[in-house]
Amino acid sequence: xAAINRIAAGEVVERPASxxxxxxxNAIDAGxxxxxxxxxxxxxxxxxxxxxxxxxxxxxxxxxxxxxxTSKIDGxxxxxxxxxxxxxxxxxxxxxxxxxxxxxxxxxxxxATIRVTGGTTDPVKPAALNQGTVVxxxxxxxxxPARLKFMRTDRAESQAIGDVIKRLAMAEPWIGFTLRDVSxxxxxxxxxxxxxxxxxxxxxxxxxxxxVMGPEFTTNALKIDAEREGITLTGYAALPTYxxxxxVAQFLxxxxxxxRDKLLTGALRGAYADFLSRDRHPAAALFLECEPDRVDxxxxxxxxxxxxxxxxxxxxxxVTAVRSALTEAGH
Ligand code: ADP
Ligand code: MG
Numbered sequence: 350x351a352a353i354n355r356i357a358a359g360e361v362v363e364r365p366a367s368x369x370x371x372x373x374x375n376a377i378d379a380g381x382x383x384x385x386x387x388x389x390x391x392x393x394x395x396x397x398x399x400x401x402x403x404x405x406x407x408x409x410x411x412x413x414x415x416x417x418x419t420s421k422i423d424g425x426x427x428x429x430x431x432x433x434x435x436x437x438x439x440x441x442x443x444x445x446x447x448x449x450x451x452x453x454x455x456x457x458x459x460x461a462t463i464r465v466t467g468g469t470t471d472p473v474k475p476a477a478l479n480q481g482t483v484v485x486x487x488x489x490x491x492x493x494p495a496r497l498k499f500m501r502t503d504r505a506e507s508q509a510i511g512d513v514i515k516r517l518a519m520a521e522p523w524i525g526f527t528l529r530d531v532s533x534x535x536x537x538x539x540x541x542x543x544x545x546x547x548x549x550x551x552x553x554x555x556x557x558x559x560x561v562m563g564p565e566f567t568t569n570a571l572k573i574d575a576e577r578e579g580i581t582l583t584g585y586a587a588l589p590t591y592x593x594x595x596x597v598a599q600f601l602x603x604x605x606x607x608x609r610d611k612l613l614t615g616a617l618r619g620a621y622a623d624f625l626s627r628d629r630h631p632a633a634a635l636f637l638e639c640e641p642d643r644v645d646x647x648x649x650x651x652x653x654x655x656x657x658x659x660x661x662x663x664x665x666x667x668v669t670a671v672r673s674a675l676t677e678a679g680h
Contacts, residue, residue, distance in 0.1 A: 362443060362489070364392075364500065364509065365392025365489055365500075365506050366392065366506065368392065369386060369388070369396055369398070371439035372396065372484050373386065373398060373513070373517050374517070375398075375482075376398055376400035376482070377521055379400060380402045381401050381402035381481065381524060382524055382525065383400065383401045383525045383545070384398065384399070384400045384525070384526050384527075385399045385526075385527045386399075386510070386514060386526070386528045386529070387399075387528075387529045387530075387537060388510055388528070388529070388531065389531050389532045391500070391501075391502065391503030391504065391505070391507045391510070392506050392507070393497075393500060393503065393506065394488055395485070395486070395531065396485070396486040397485045397486070398482075398484045399483045400481045400482050400483075402481050404453045404456065404458070404480065404481055405453040405455055406455045406458045407458060407461035407473050410451060410461055410462075410463040411470065413440055413451065414449075414451075414465055415437075415441060416441045440484075443489075444465035444466075445465075445467070445468045446467075446489060446492055446493050446496070447487060447488055447491065448464070448466045448467075448487040448488050449464065449465045450462060450463070450483075450484070450485045450487075451483070451484050452476045452483045452484075453481070453482040454479065456480075459475060460475070460476045460477055460479075461473050461474065461475055461476055462475075467492040503532070507530060511528060514528050514541060515541065515561045517607065518557060518560075518561055519557060519558065519561050519602070519607070519634055520602050520607060520636070522545075522546040522550075522553035522554050522556065524545055525543065526541065526543050527542045527543075528540050528541040543557060551572060551574075551583075554583075554584070558585060558634055562600075562634065565591060566585075567585065569590060570586065570587050570591075571586055571671075571674040571677075571678055572674070573635060573670050573671060575669070577665070578659075578662050579639060579640065580637060580638070580639040580643070580663055580666055581637070581638045582636070582637055582666050582667060583635070584602075584635035584636045585633065585634055586617075586620075586631065586632075586633040586635065586674060587631055587632040587633060588678065588680070589621060589624035589625050589629075589675070589680060592630055592632065593629070593630045593631075598633070599613055600633070600634040600635070601613040601636075601637070602634075602635070602636045602637070604637070604639065605638075606653070607653055608653045608654065609653050609654060610654060612660060612664060614630075616663075616664045616667035616668050616671075617631050619667075619668040619672075620667065620671035620672045620675070621671070621675070624675060624680055635667065637666075637667075639663075642658075643658045644656065644658065
């Protein structure tokens with residue numbers, strides 16, 4: 350019910366950027382190749398995510414808003430339920446703390462729309478839409494004003510939203526992303542744009558990382574492509590000459606999703622130990638892939654932490670692969 354949804358919302362939705370993360374992940378899961386995000390006032394008054402993915406059939410719309418009615422777990426996933434996360438929580442939670450409208454059209458179906466305000470759902474209505482889904486979240490936390498107090502400035506919230514989108518964009522180079530700030534009304538201002546990249550994984554990734562991290566990174570980056578005990582590591586790590594005073598340009602992805610973990614900072618420190626002084630931090634974007642049961646990516650629904658079953662394997666894979674790339678490059 351509405352009270353439970355509001356409590357769950359506190360876990361899933363900490364701030365506008367966490368709402369954006371959930372909505373963009375849904376668009377990715379829906380197989381979209383274009384995802385457009387519009388925000389106003391740091392996402393506090395408006396977050397709108399438009400995708401060209403598979404859409405939702407009219408009779409499925411109420412389902413999408415009910416807790417744990419996810420379409421993404423089948424019986425075979427139950428063993429790995431943790432690796433699939435806190436499923437079926439996002440939309441009901443957002444509907445409990447904001448004014449949520451979902452308009453969607455699935456292939457061969459009519460377009461339809463559903464609205465939920467402060468946990469109260471209106472009936473499904475016909476709508477006009479060509480393809481995909483538009484999720485609009487207005488006035489986040491209007492139903493829980495206490496949480497509004499924890500919001501930072503519009504500028505800080507916009508920045509956090511930009512960071513979330515850039516991280517997801519790094520993991521999905523074949524998807525085109527735009528972020529627009531429509532605070533001033535009308536078309537708004539594009540604050541981030543990355544067109545869908547083409548080519549194989551490394552080509553697409555190189556293009557996308559150039560866009561997100563800048564050409565200074567990619568022109569100084571070494572390709573990483575390694576495997577150990579069933580864990581694969583791909584991505585780019587920068588030459589020691591391209592380093593920073595803080596660990597701000599270190600990005601780790603586990604099974605396609607951005608994570609924040611000290612594992613990477615520690616492993617990179619090990620890999621660059623002979624090449625960098627301790628006050629310099631190397632830049633890298635690395636992608637680990639393994640069987641879902643070897644890593645718990647959902648220690649907490651809103652925090653992108655990971656827990657490896659064998660952290661030593663992941664760590665030494667990164668250290669060895671990056672160090673040997675540096676050695677090969679003549680360092
Ligand atoms: P989860 O993503 O964990 O399944 P959500 O609450 O985020 O839970 O979404 C509920 C359901 O709504 C999804 O399982 C999916 O079926 C549907 N859905 C949500 N967003 C989209 C979207 N952009 N495109 C297609 N289906 C969507
Ligand atoms: Mg979801």
